[in-house]
Amino acid sequence: MRNVDLSPLYRSFIGFDHLAQMMDNASRNAKPSSFPPYNIELLGEDKYQITMAVAGFEEHELHIETEKNALLVKGVKESKSQDGERSFIHQGIAERNFEHKFQLGDHVKVRGASLNNGLLNIALEREIPEADKPRTIKINGQQAEMLRSA
Secondary structure, three states, rough: OOOOOOHHHHHHHHOOOHHHHHHHHHHHOOOOOOOOOEEEEEEEOOOEEEEOOOOOOHHHHEEEEEEEOEEEEEOOOOOOOOOOOOOOOOOOOOOOEEEEEEEEOEEEEEEEEEHHHHHEEEEEEEEEHHHHHOOOOOOOHHHHHHHOOO
């Protein structure tokens, strides 16, 4: 794979350090794990849901953490040692540990999670603060004249 040097962009874009760092990391990292399979749904204008197929995992074996703009979902399967080792003829349900990291956009918050029928649902919502919302600036000829005379 060919590496792309993004350092010239750092000189001309101010405040986009996080985006540039994500692009660098994406170009360096190998193919992300596809286990467990997941969906990302747009439920409304600012509502999202991540659904992960975590068959075989119990609620206490799943851990969800957020830090800054990252969501980390971990599954740590407890080893169940019974009277003897289990012997499978076919094992199609994976019981392996996993860790999956999602990058969240600005102002996206995790609202909750639920586990139902082997599906882990994580509810997300984007809440843009009032100060960051677009606003219309009215043009007033009198005030503009006051600025020129001052």
